[in-house]
Amino acid sequence: MNILMIGAGSMSEALVKGWIDSGISPQTITMTNRADRARLFALAEQYGVRTTTDEQIDRFDVIVLAMQPDGVLEYIKQHRWTDQLLISVAAHITPVEIEAHVTCGAVCAMPNTPVAFRTGMTGLWFGDHVSDIKKRQATTLFERVGETVETDASTMPYLMAAAGCSPAFFYEIVGAMTPVLTKAGFNESAARRIIAQAMKGSAELLLHEERPTAELIQDVAAPGGPTDRGVHVLREHQLAEAMHAALMESAREDV
Ligand SMILES: NC(=O)c1ccc[n+]([C@@H]2O[C@H](COP(=O)([O-])OP(=O)(O)OC[C@H]3O[C@@H](n4cnc5c(N)ncnc54)[C@H](OP(=O)(O)O)[C@@H]3O)[C@@H](O)[C@H]2O)c1
CATH class of the missing domain: 1.10.3730.10 (ProC C-terminal domain-like)
Incomplete structure (x- = not known):
């Protein structure tokens, strides 16, 4: 399983740290951001992850959108999606908004920074086009770093x-x-x-x-x-x- 983290801020780092501590090989995780190359270099040094500045999303099984919310839909529209497990952790972005532009389905996850120490609490809101296999994969991924609960439009804000x-x-x-x-x-x-x-x-x-x-x-x-x-x-x-x-x-x- 190859994971691509789009965004290299505090949430992305917390997830990566937790996943590596849970046994996922750092070499299967690639991180990217928009401008801050020094940050990418530091993350590669610290965790042994791969980094890229030219991501080819079709080479990854799991894509985690961990950039600021206002960039998510723009990013989605700019890329061609096949059958990846697509997860957004951005606040206030809904699966419906993402699934308007992709056929692979979208999972909107809301983790918290304690995932870094595998004591996170993550809400998972599955889009209508997410298969049962992908639901299980996403749940397993976040259970590696804490607990999960399924959410929907009315419970997610809370x-x-x-x-x-x-x-x-x-x-x-x-x-x-x-x-x-x-x-x-x-x-x-x-x-x-x-x-x-x-x-x-x-x-x-x-x-x-x-x-x-x-x-x-x-x-x-x-x-x-x-x-x-x-x-x-x-x-x-x-x-x-x-x-x-x-x-x-x-x-x-x-x-
Ligand atoms: N922090 C939390 O506790 C928390 C909890 C739950 C959910 N979230 C969600 O997680 C997301 C990230 O939060 P954060 O606190 O980690 O933010 P952050 O520290 O500001 O990091 C955002 C990262 O996204 C990168 N980025 C922005 N646009 C990009 C693009 N088009 N392509 C590639 N990379 C891009 C930025 O790169 P550059 O610096 O190079 O621009 C930066 O590395 C947000 O959507 C937030 O709602 C955060």
């Missing part, structure tokens, strides 16, 4: 907000928590590790639990104890409303 955008939301929370620890005497790196490990552990527990989050909070927060008092402060400051509003804003399509 998957994107909750999985694609939320790493930034979590970093915002970490950024707010870190100074409290550094002021207490931890260095920056230790403070960050403490918070990140606590988040990772909590996420791991959540993935093994079915009970509502309110009950999980009760497990940790004895009435009147430090956790309970902290949770009250979060509620007074309306964290839940802020998170809800952030997700709704990120999911908006009319901007």
Whole structure:
């Protein structure tokens, strides 16, 4: 299986890193971009992937469109498509828009950057012309770097907000928590590790639990104890409303 990555930015790199760590040979991955040759050279050095500045798309089995969304349809129209597995990771581009110009079918995937460490969450929206074999191939590819969920026109914006955008939301929370620890005497790196490990552990527990989050909070927060008092402060400051509003804003399509 030969994979061509169109675009060599942060999302493309995260996928390539995760796929190589999952056992895909770097020599079967080719990356390209539009202008930044130094970036391509650096990626080839770091990961051992191939690079090209003159891609011949019919020589690849899988093509991943990982450029900015505004370039996707233009790129699609400029090339001749045969029977490749065509995957776009661009936000707000739909399979219908792509399939208007190709006969091979289109998969719109929405991964997030944790795919670099094979802990990604990827939404997969299959176009009407994607065969079952290609659906399986695309799902297997993204399962190598995390979990997948099938999405459609109505769920994709919310998957994107909750999985694609939320790493930034979590970093915002970490950024707010870190100074409290550094002021207490931890260095920056230790403070960050403490918070990140606590988040990772909590996420791991959540993935093994079915009970509502309110009950999980009760497990940790004895009435009147430090956790309970902290949770009250979060509620007074309306964290839940802020998170809800952030997700709704990120999911908006009319901007
Ligand atoms: N970052 C995320 O967390 C995330 C999550 C989910 C989905 N996405 C989607 O992933 C895509 C890429 O995001 P990103 O954050 O990686 O962006 P980025 O860092 O800006 O990278 C975009 C890359 O695309 C290249 N490119 C643009 N037009 C091209 C063309 N016509 N042919 C070949 N290469 C082209 C750019 O090359 P030059 O620099 O040479 O112009 C650059 O390497 C976006 O569509 C975004 O919606 C991103």
